[in-house]
Amino acid sequence: MISCNAFRANLRPGSSEPELLEHLRHCDACLDHAVGVDPDFLFRSIGGEELVPPGGVEAFTHDVMQQLHVRTTESRLAHRVLSWPRRLAVAATIAAGITGAAVVWQHEQHTFESLPPIAAATPKPVSHMAAAAPLTTKPVVETYDSKNATIVEVPSEGSNDVKVVMIFDDQLPADL
Amino acid sequence: MKTRMYMATLLILLCGAAFGNPPVEKEKSLSVRTFQFKYKDAEKAAAIIKPLMSAEGSMSMQGASNALVVTDHAENMKQIANALAQFDSAAQTFRLSVRLVAAGRGEPGARVPDDLKDVAPNLAMLRFTTFEKLGEAEFEGKEGDAGMLEMQTGYRADFHFGEYDPSSDSIKVSDLRVSRLTGAQRDQLTSLLKTTLNLKLGQTVILGAAKAPQSQRSLMIVVVARR
Numbered sequence: 001m002i003s004c005n006a007f008r009a010n011l012r013p014g015s016s017e018p019e020l021l022e023h024l025r026h027c028d029a030c031l032d033h034a035v036g037v038d039p040d041f042l043f044r045s046i047g048g049e050e051l052v053p054p055g056g057v058e059a060f061t062h063d064v065m066q067q068l069h070v071r072t073t074e075s076r077l078a079h080r081v082l083s084w085p086r087r088l089a090v091a092a093t094i095a096a097g098i099t100g101a102a103v104v105w106q107h108e109q110h111t112f113e114s115l116p117p118i119a120a121a122t123p124k125p126v127s128h129m130a131a132a133a134p135l136t137t138k139p140v141v142e143t144y145d146s147k148n149a150t151i152v153e154v155p156s157e158g159s160n161d162v163k164v165v166m167i168f169d170d171q172l173p174a175d176l
Numbered sequence: 177m178k179t180r181m182y183m184a185t186l187l188i189l190l191c192g193a194a195f196g197n198p199p200v201e202k203e204k205s206l207s208v209r210t211f212q213f214k215y216k217d218a219e220k221a222a223a224i225i226k227p228l229m230s231a232e233g234s235m236s237m238q239g240a241s242n243a244l245v246v247t248d249h250a251e252n253m254k255q256i257a258n259a260l261a262q263f264d265s266a267a268q269t270f271r272l273s274v275r276l277v278a279a280g281r282g283e284p285g286a287r288v289p290d291d292l293k294d295v296a297p298n299l300a301m302l303r304f305t306t307f308e309k310l311g312e313a314e315f316e317g318k319e320g321d322a323g324m325l326e327m328q329t330g331y332r333a334d335f336h337f338g339e340y341d342p343s344s345d346s347i348k349v350s351d352l353r354v355s356r357l358t359g360a361q362r363d364q365l366t367s368l369l370k371t372t373l374n375l376k377l378g379q380t381v382i383l384g385a386a387k388a389p390q391s392q393r394s395l396m397i398v399v400v401a402r403r
């Protein structure tokens with residue numbers, strides 16, 4: 001191996017002489033000096049045809065690929081599982097949205113209720129003879145004088161359709 | 177972390193409060209109003225407005241002054257006041273038209289008289305196939321008037337016009353008694369049925385009477401009340 005003085009004298013940016021690289025691998029002081037001249041020397045100091053990782057190249061490659069798979073899987077899972085701050089942010093957004101919608105809805109309800117009725121603004125004279133819109137319905141047959149009778153009110157489709165009510169009473173004469 | 181959880185809980189509580197009933201301004205107060213009647217009885221007026229009242233509403237009668245004290249929500253009070261204003265009017269005039277039809281379950285295909293074609297489809301639904309008109313009459317009178325309709329076939333109808341009910345737009349026909357002259361000289365009046373009806377104005381009502389559902393003959397009383 002060449003001396004430190006010889007190394008520093010022959011060192012040039014981009015040098016790849018085997019003697020220089022071999023010195024770099026063994027001398028940390030010259031490595032610092034070489035990185036100051038050319039940062040690429042840091043990487044050149046690592047590689048070399050004669051360097052073999054422990055356990056062999058195949059074992060090293062296998063470990064690297066395994067690490068890659070683990071990192072890939074971790075990154076996928078990290079996208080699906082939300083962190084606590086993100087969950088809180090989503091919950092707060094939803095809650096704020098619901099609250100806002102409810103407040104707007106109630107405000108509109110209140111506005112409609114507080115409007116004066118149209119009829120009050122434009123009063124019309126009500127005639128006693130005018131037909132009123134029916135609000136309730138009454139049974140057609142209010143009373144019937146026989147207690148044993150059966151009264152059947154046939155349902156009709158419309159409120160103004162013909163109404164049919166049948167009274168079955170065994171006290172009625174047969175020749176009605 | 178605790179602070180964030182407290183904030184989330186507070187937001188959820190705020191949401192709940194927003195959906196809850198707003199406080200006092202939403203509560204509807206009851207109002208009290210006294211109605212005094214000029215033409216009609218307060219007792220009958222009470223029956224008229226009963227279906228219009230809310231569960232919280234109440235009323236009390238003041239017989240001496242023929243008045244009704246009503247307590248209810250403002251929106252119900254408006255309907256009640258309208259109904260009572262129409263109810264407490266001078267006796268109104270109504271017309272009652274009555275047709276008597278003998279309906280039978282004979283051979284199908286019998287000719288339907290022209291003046292019964294309006295009710296024949298309804299009677300056909302009850303499996304009646306033959307129709308014979310027994311008489312027709314019309315009476316005009318005021319609320320409270322007694323009426324009597326006589327048919328040439330010996331049938332007769334006696335009744336009273338009751339009160340007009342504006343809430344159901346109906347007139348009560350009280351004590352409607354349908355009878356028939358019998359005997360060789362047709363001098364005996366036999367009562368067939370007696371009933372009280374609520375007739376919605378303008379609606380045709382067919383009141384059928386028979387001994388049993390499977391009877392071969394029924395008496396159909398077709399009534400319409402109009403103003």
